[in-house]
């Protein structure tokens with residue numbers, strides 16, 4: 001287990017190294033950042049000086065070298081716009097995004113799994129067909145449209161839920177969180193539902209497919225022959241065997257939502273990292289974008305690692321090597 | 322005489338398939354008394370497993386019990402609701418499934434899957450349940466039983482899994498045990514050891530057993546009575562001794578002749594000619610007629626009823642065989 005963890009950590013470092021190259025190259029080919037930091041009426045000499053200051057006069061390779069050694073020293077650069085460390089900017093907003101994403105994922109999973117189990121165990125019932133048809137909507141409706149419809153119905157027509165911002169937050173362990181206040185919950189509901197819908201539909205369909213397969217197996221019938229209850233058979237004997245693909249998708253969706261909650265955050269003016277990313281792209285705030293991408297890669301790698309560990313917990317036939 | 326523990330009366334189990342209605346079990350009647358072992362034999366597809374599943378109420382759509390009664394201990398359990406049936410399954414009636422490789426859940430330990438039965442059907446505390454599981458594993462010949470409880474099915478060989486499945490079926494002390502080909506995955510020495518264990522269990526607890534097999538040698542060793550199935554129907558039944566010595570039905574004769582014997586090693590094994598017909602397209606007449614050396618025109622016109630022939634033997638044949646001397 002320890003050997004495995006070390007191996008995975010090395011793998012993680014390698015992935016992040018490759019990502020850093022890609023991010024660096026991407027940034028180098030998208031415009032000259034010097035114009036973001038100097039006043040519009042600067043002279044040519046001033047521009048040259050700024051270039052030197054930013055290291056932009058050096059070769060691509062040595063620029064990357066500087067970039068990498070700064071990263072390794074924990075210096076992720078400063079935002080051109082806010083004049084603060086880019087990492088701080090992002091970490092400050094990360095709790096907002098994480099909070100929304102986790103609520104969305106919890107919501108999606110808690111609804112999708114029971115429905116998927118039901119639909120998979122009773123594929124011919126009308127209710128199951130209804131669930132499957134509804135899940136198609138969940139997959140195909142665009143998030144921004146759902147968001148706007150929710151705002152229209154729950155904030156405009158029947159104004160009982162706010163449509164923008166995070167509401168009241170309290171500080172816990174240095175993090176500003178809103179899920180511990182009623183006002184926070186009323187704010188998080190609409191964006192979380194918007195974000196959850198597609199994931200809910202996907203997890204539901206994966207769960208159903210797995211359950212349909214598993215319920216045909218002999219060991220399910222053998223469990224029935226023992227006299228076990230229906231619920232026990234569905235969830236203990238059935239679901240656990242159908243869970244591997246569900247966990248895979250869960251991990252992918254989790255990473256996806258954390259990294260790309262951008263649209264939902266924009267619609268609901270949610271002060272998270274996604275909104276910061278969009279703003280930074282508009283402003284050409286290169287350091288922020290770089291840190292954002294690196295952090296996203298890091299989150300994906302970590303989730304991947306956790307998913308692999310969860311596999312081994314679920315299925316004893318899967319071992320870590 | 323006391324009422325038998327299990328009494329099947331005209332059991333019909335049908336499967337609605339795209340190719341037509343499959344009458345997998347078509348009017349099967351036989352009974353099993355407490356303390357008795359009844360062998361259920363016949364070629365593949367004869368409906369042996371489906372009878373077992375029907376008794377436990379485990380026939381899933383597109384199959385259904387279309388008729389008949391399954392009287393267990395005096396009441397017709399085929400009419401019970403799912404909830405009541407759960408108390409019958411595992412407690413009153415236990416079943417060993419045919420395929421040991423797939424009967425155990427791959428994601429739980431052996432110990433947990435054994436314990437499940439005791440948790441469901443006894444009031445024993447955890448320590449007592451554990452002791453009982455260990456003893457049962459030892460009984461079925463698994464060495465180092467205590468440490469095996471924490472193993473997963475994939476860490477066991479097919480033969481060991483089969484023994485675990487048997488152990489699970491014997492664990493709760495059910496009054497009827499349906500053993501579907503319980504020893505097919507085992508080599509011959511282990512096979513007889515397991516069969517002895519199962520017979521001892523029946524004798525000690527006064528339980529009854531339905532032993533499903535296509536191996537007449539096993540049946541002759543184990544069973545008090547034999548029921549021979551062909552295409553979902555009982556073609557012959559009677560005391561094992563009489564059935565083996567001198568069967569009345571040509572099909573049973575054919576089955577007996579295809580048992581390899583040590584004495585006639587040189588002679589080629591006599592197989593029943595032909596294959597089992599498609600039961601969806603049987604129509605009128607005896608379903609064995611296509612393969613029967615004794616078939617007459619009458620056999621194609623009317624299907625034979627199961628009637629007493631001689632001694633303990635009932636057979637469904639227009640021209641039953643004479644008693645061998």
Ligand SMILES: Nc1ncnc2c1ncn2[C@@H]1O[C@H](COP(=O)(O)OP(=O)(O)OP(=O)(O)O)[C@@H](O)[C@H]1O
Nearest residue numbers: 336338343345364365366367368369370371372384
């Ligand atoms: N789910 C099902 N759908 C359709 N037909 C089925 C189904 N289950 C069983 N049958 C049919 O029922 C008949 C009897 O099957 P069964 O499994 O009881 O035979 P068996 O005597 O146990 O054979 P074997 O010795 O191979 O185990 C077969 O013809 C089979 O095709």
Ligand code: SF4
Nearest residue numbers: 607610613620638639
């Ligand atoms: S009824 Fe006729 S065909 Fe059928 S077993 Fe008897 S003799 Fe053979």
Ligand SMILES: [Mg+2]
Nearest residue numbers: 369370371419
């Ligand atoms: Mg069978």
